[in-house]
Amino acid sequence: DTEVTQTPKHLVMGMTNKKSLKCEQHMGHRAMYWYKQKAKKPPELMFVYSYEKLSINESVPSRFSPECPNSSLLNLHLHALQPEDSALYLCASRGDRANEKLFFGSGTQLSVL
Amino acid sequence: EDQVTQSPEALRLQEGESSSLNCSYTVSGLRGLFWYRQDPGKGPEFLFTLYSAGEEKEKERLKATLTKKESFLHITAPKPEDSATYLCAVSGYGGSQGNLIFGKGTKLSVKP
Numbered sequence: 001d002t003e004v005t006q007t008p009k010h011l012v013m014g015m016t017n018k019k020s021l022k023c024e025q026h027m028g029h030r031a032m033y034w035y036k037q038k039a040k041k042p043p044e045l046m047f048v049y050s051y052e053k054l055s056i057n058e059s060v061p062s063r064f065s066p067e068c069p070n071s072s073l074l075n076l077h078l079h080a081l082q083p084e085d086s087a088l089y090l091c092a093s094r095g096d097r098a099n100e101k102l103f104f105g106s107g108t109q110l111s112v113l
Numbered sequence: 114e115d116q117v118t119q120s121p122e123a124l125r126l127q128e129g130e131s132s133s134l135n136c137s138y139t140v141s142g143l144r145g146l147f148w149y150r151q152d153p154g155k156g157p158e159f160l161f162t163l164y165s166a167g168e169e170k171e172k173e174r175l176k177a178t179l180t181k182k183e184s185f186l187h188i189t190a191p192k193p194e195d196s197a198t199y200l201c202a203v204s205g206y207g208g209s210q211g212n213l214i215f216g217k218g219t220k221l222s223v224k225p
Binding site for chain 1: 144147154155156159162204212213215216217218
């Protein structure tokens with residue numbers, strides 16, 4: 001299994017809602033990532049988890065709250081988002097070596113109304 | 114500071130018309146250079162990893178090459194299904210902590 005699975009594929013939420021994005025992989029990868037991608041832009045790194053501990057937070061607003069419940073799962077909890085947070089949210093995972101490729105999921109297309 | 118610049122931003126080809134995409138990079142010690150293909154609304158799909166100057170890799174109509182300053186993605190006799198955005202990314206030993214630095218991508222359109 002070389003897949004990273006993200007749910008839901010699409011999400012529409014109001015600015016007062018609370019929702020969560022989910023990501024799962026069964027490749028035994030211990031590094032997991034959240035990226036945000038706006039239209040016609042490259043992916044921007046948000047968070048990195050290494051061995052289930054948050055190792056990088058790229059100055060992301062607190063309305064985005066990541067969680068890594070176990071080595072296979074990664075969540076992104078969303079609360080009080082703004083319309084400018086509308087984007088494609090990508091999860092990725094990687095093996096132990098820093099020069100290995102990232103495996104990306106197919107993303108969650110988020111619209112904030 | 115690690116940096117990746119891709120050119121052109123957009124490329125339109127006729128089916129069968131070969132061409133190359135460029136990725137220029139600046140990095141404090143290269144761990145690896147990565148090429149991904151991305152279709153609209155989807156996650157990037159891995160194509161190649163290159164680790165050292167002179168290295169080349171091929172897959173179907175695509176061939177990636179690497180020098181100390183840039184990488185090329187050569188597309189031979191492209192087909193409409195090759196239409197996508199091609200992303201280049203580097204992982205370095207410097208301030209990026211080994212995480213990927215992406216270029217802005219080249220949007221390729223192949224017309225039948």
